[in-house]
Amino acid sequence: MERFRGYLERLTLNGRSKERKLPAMPSLPDDRPQPLAAISPLPTATANSKFFKSLPSEIRRRILIEAFGERILHLDLRLEHPLKKYSKKDRELVKPRPERHANAHLFHPSLRDTTKAQEWTWWSCVCHSRFPNWNFNQDPPGVKIFGEEPAKDGCRDPFMLPRCLCVLYPGHAPAKCFIGVQGWLLVCRQAYIEGVDVLYSTNRFHIAYAELAICLPRLLPMQHLSAITAAELSWNLTLPPSEYFRWDADDKDGLQSCDRLALLARLPQILPNLRYLYLSLQDVLRMRQPMLAIGGHEMYEEIEEVLRKVDAMIVRMSQLQECRVALPLSLYSTRKLVEKGRDIDWRRGTDLDPETLWRNIPTSTSDAPTDLTTVNQSINGYWIVHGVEDMYPPPLPEAV
Numbered sequence: 001m002e003r004f005r006g007y008l009e010r011l012t013l014n015g016r017s018k019e020r021k022l023p024a025m026p027s028l029p030d031d032r033p034q035p036l037a038a039i040s041p042l043p044t045a046t047a048n049s050k051f052f053k054s055l056p057s058e059i060r061r062r063i064l065i066e067a068f069g070e071r072i073l074h075l076d077l078r079l080e081h082p083l084k085k086y087s088k089k090d091r092e093l094v095k096p097r098p099e100r101h102a103n104a105h106l107f108h109p110s111l112r113d114t115t116k117a118q119e120w121t122w123w124s125c126v127c128h129s130r131f132p133n134w135n136f137n138q139d140p141p142g143v144k145i146f147g148e149e150p151a152k153d154g155c156r157d158p159f160m161l162p163r164c165l166c167v168l169y170p171g172h173a174p175a176k177c178f179i180g181v182q183g184w185l186l187v188c189r190q191a192y193i194e195g196v197d198v199l200y201s202t203n204r205f206h207i208a209y210a211e212l213a214i215c216l217p218r219l220l221p222m223q224h225l226s227a228i229t230a231a232e233l234s235w236n237l238t239l240p241p242s243e244y245f246r247w248d249a250d251d252k253d254g255l256q257s258c259d260r261l262a263l264l265a266r267l268p269q270i271l272p273n274l275r276y277l278y279l280s281l282q283d284v285l286r287m288r289q290p291m292l293a294i295g296g297h298e299m300y301e302e303i304e305e306v307l308r309k310v311d312a313m314i315v316r317m318s319q320l321q322e323c324r325v326a327l328p329l330s331l332y333s334t335r336k337l338v339e340k341g342r343d344i345d346w347r348r349g350t351d352l353d354p355e356t357l358w359r360n361i362p363t364s365t366s367d368a369p370t371d372l373t374t375v376n377q378s379i380n381g382y383w384i385v386h387g388v389e390d391m392y393p394p395p396l397p398e399a400v
């Protein structure tokens, strides 16, 4: 009877949790005090500091960059059930999950209490899926190991075997997996002004999903968004927002009525000073019925429609110097077959050419804004690279 009652209670709680009103996404207050960086620091605050008094500003900046700049930083905010709470006795019986980069193992569903309502949960860290000597400012597109492509990033994945390379980085885990900048920013106003500029202007931000990128102005002050110069974005085109994201009841950002491709048009305003953009398009034609033949002209034309929207966005990014658009393998393969008459080197090894295609932005497209004052194009094309793996390699030809 006891067990039956417990079952009924769990069932009711689960049923209720679906009906529970989800909390609104956290948001900056409408009335914000003056930005900290706009208030002059007091000279007395740093009068006794050798760091500020003995070192010139360019050396201080270099030190700060070494400490927490020129990295790839993950930015993620999603709805999660709270962590299960175990009694001391239970804890001894539960087999611990292997620790992952930046505590990502804590997102495994077995550790989350689904009887409790979801809550918005921040997760940010330094990316450890690439080698420590990896220099994101110098890598030409398509020449690196495919596993290092941002589309394949597995830093947050709690299921896969650890793909991260934390062990190659100095320091102790998990502390070394996090940015660790907060302590410095709280030292004094001068430290904040210099540190926050390094944080936003020298790092590359890997933003977890399209809706989060669109909601950034509600989460970060505009002066910080304007300082961001490099971003990696995952953009799922066909799937509706999943369990980890729900728009607010009043849908302030108009996400419910807007398809994911149309949302791209908002990016130039949200991140106005991007110089580098990596855009990983996902599930592009997944819902297309009937499914088009890979490598055929029909599929090529459908991809072309998607890329025209990307073109229209890029021509409005006035500071952009380099852009890479990652297409799922089925689409990348189609582009390459039609444009070059040959397929991807699926087995990797025989083709030494970089796996990339150049796309010139057509001078006029139907999707381009007609108001020429909004166009301040700085680049005339971008690299198309292969992105998420959405198909298995085709079978090898039979030996004769």
Ligand SMILES: [Zn+2]
Pocket (backbone or CB within 6 Å): 074, 126, 127, 128, 129, 153, 154, 155
């Ligand atoms: Zn990563």
Ligand SMILES: [Zn+2]
Pocket (backbone or CB within 6 Å): 101, 102, 128, 164, 165, 166, 173, 176, 177
């Ligand atoms: Zn790590």
